[in-house]
Amino acid sequence: MKTMHKSPWLLHYDGSSCNGCDIEVLACTTPVYDVERFGVVNTGNPMHADIFLVTGGINSQNEDVVKQIYSQMPDPKVVLAVGTCACTGGIFKECYNIKGGVDTVIPVDIYVPGCAARPESIIDGVVKAVALFQKKHEEEEKKKNGRYR
């Protein structure tokens, strides 16, 4: 478990984004930007994931999906909201089907603004998420050790 916190896995879910932020997140995993150099691997399985990256706002249909993915992820976990839509609802805030940002259904740790969020800022967010994940992980370890002593 000691080494795990050095390479958290990332799960990307597209809420109700316009694809703009979505393809920028994908672009981050390809050669020009390549977030994998920070030890982050993009996975498709919530049960393997430590960082939950959401683009786009929450609507009535995907609300349960987001909650379910969040609950399936093992603790500790970090949630990253990418794009203005995911932070607040953005340009679609006034639409009848949009409830607001991701924080209306699950707790969000890091907000990456921008419409579309630029790859540089997404990478910045991911690097912060990695640091936060390490911190959360250490706290968890401490708690456990305390309990056993």
Place this chain on the structure above:
Amino acid sequence: MAKRSVVPFGPQHPVLPEPIHLDLVMEDETVIEAVPSIGYVHRGLESLVKKKDFNEMVYVTERICGICSFMHGMGYCSAVEKIMNVEVPRRADYLRTIWSEMSRLHSHLLWLGLLADAFGFEALFMQSWRLREKILDMFEISTGGRVIFSVNKIGGVLKDMPEDMLKSFVSILNDMEKELSETTTVFLNEYTVRSRLEGVGIITKEDAIRRGAVGPMMRASGIEVDMRKTGYAAYSDIDFEVITSDKCDSLARCQVRIGEIFQSIGIIRQAVEKIPEGEISVPVKGNPDGEYFMRLEQPRGEAFYYVRANGTKFLDRMRVRTPTFANIPAMLQTLQGAQFADVPLLILTIDPCISCTER
């Protein structure tokens, strides 16, 4: 008879960049029927016409989909311009054509990458996306944005491209052509790739017409439809052939899109040669009154924009029919009788864009 079972597919799935849910009725490894359920990306964007005026709607329509954002903005602007009888300066038409073709280039390269990812050829995915970054750089230089540009306005465009910038773009594209042909020959000739694509997901000519397919899906079934031939923007001055194929399978769709990549480069070259000097926008006064249908060719096929205005700042109705919506019936047909392992690939061959379908 083998036992039937239902396998849920999506909305969160490793190969799908976007959420769509399918219930696959399976008999052993064969798909008998696919039942889609959608709505995961539905925002209710068309209803914003009541809250935002017709000028602000340009920015909303650009965000229908981040992949063809330029064309969505352009379709909406052209429809409103037609209602208001605004004559767009010729230079703006040419600039719109150039940006449209750049959008097509980046969209097709993105699709090639996702396709490679769907059949598990990671290196090819990375190659396609590396090449795509060069197009995005060109977008960034000319508009300031990578995926959302906001350069359209009612009455023209907001930014001009000076002569030397256009020349440099053409030389970048010339250099790219060699790299592109190296990558695309892998798609067309590599044995492993062909074995996944050839003869898979056949849509015959009759079926394509019956199911109302559009765009590359239709062209890969041997039917010549291309809205660019109707001559909107500057396409009436440009000379190009509609690319088709009669093979009707996934490889044919790949071939058509690859052909269009090179065609787009050709169109940009022609447009840069012919672009006239002059204004890039005209002032627009008053509010629109009336209705109009605009049709244009997006990377995924034909899109409709319907705008009805009532003489006030706020429109009565704005409606978009997007190409993926028209292609879904054809996709469901290809899934019938397909192998389970081919399902992600077949979904990808229509180049789905869920966010514009559901808006």
